[in-house]
Amino acid sequence: SQKIEQNSEALNIQEGKTATLTCNYTNYSPAxxxxxxxxPGRGPVFLLLIRENEKEKRKERLKVTFDTTLKQSLxxxxxxxxxxxxxxxxxxxxxxxxxxxxxxxxxxRLQVQP
Amino acid sequence: DGGITQSPKxxxxxxxxxxxxxxxxxxNHDxxxxxxxxPGQGLRLIYYSQIVNDFQKGDIAEGYSVSxxxxxxxxxxxxxxxxxxxxxxxxxxxxxxxxxxxxxxxxRLTVL
Numbered sequence: 001s002q003k004i005e006q007n008s009e010a011l012n013i014q015e016g017k018t019a020t021l022t023c024n025y026t027n028y029s030p031a032x033x034x035x036x037x038x039x040p041g042r043g044p045v046f047l048l049l050i051r052e053n054e055k056e057k058r059k060e061r062l063k064v065t066f067d068t069t070l071k072q073s074l075x076x077x078x079x080x081x082x083x084x085x086x087x088x089x090x091x092x093x094x095x096x097x098x099x100x101x102x103x104x105x106x107x108x109r110l111q112v113q114p
Numbered sequence: 115d116g117g118i119t120q121s122p123k124x125x126x127x128x129x130x131x132x133x134x135x136x137x138x139x140x141x142n143h144d145x146x147x148x149x150x151x152x153p154g155q156g157l158r159l160i161y162y163s164q165i166v167n168d169f170q171k172g173d174i175a176e177g178y179s180v181s182x183x184x185x186x187x188x189x190x191x192x193x194x195x196x197x198x199x200x201x202x203x204x205x206x207x208x209x210x211x212x213x214x215x216x217x218x219x220x221x222r223l224t225v226l
Contacts, residue, residue: 004156006156008154032213034213034214036215041202041220041222042219042220043118043204043206043217043218043219043220044157044204044215044217045217046214046215046216049213049214089156089157093213100145100162100164101147101159101162101172102147102159102213102215103159104149104156104157105156106154106155106156107156
């Protein structure tokens with residue numbers, strides 16, 4: 001069965017450092033992969049989408065990589081700030097018509113210490 | 115401003131009661147979704163709808179029902195058959211053929 005793995009342990013880093021979060025998937029051939037941010041008690045907010053033919057995508061301090069051979073995506077936040085503290089969810093997306101809905105990983109909680 | 119409105123934000127229910135969670139969007143999106151989130155866990159898909167008057171079961175549809183009579187609205191009913199309904203419920207939508215989801219603020223249901 002399809003499986004998405006994100007580190008369930010919280011990631012604690014110091015302000016100004018780079019945070020790197022990992023998303024691994026199995027039994028999947030996603031055409032794209034999305035990352036969302038979720039604050040406590042709120043709905044997720046879309047951050048970035050990377051397609052299978054893209055190796056890297058950037059948006060301001062965010063960078064996402066997508067390695068279809070390793071079946072892995074890395075999500076980087078450079079020059080991290082306490083305001084970046086949140087849970088980050090990955091969602092690989094497939095283009096098959098059998099299921100037109102995203103499946104999400106369980107998320108990794110990031111805590112940036114001032 | 116365009117967006118998705120979920121109500122109520124907090125809801126308490128006694129065992130054996132059905133409750134309906136509202137989800138309304140003014141984004142003119144075709145597809146709408148309901149997810150459930152338990153503490154420390156990811157989102158699990160309950161139901162989704164690609165067009166009006168049509169919907170499909172997700173991974174955990176048992177004990178839930180939905181309707182899609184209008185494009186803007188996708189209410190979720192949590193029935194008494196749902197054995198463990200206490201959770202955070204999220205509604206989302208997207209344009210036809212698009213991939214990115216817009217989420218509502220969520221509804222937290224607690225069974226007393």
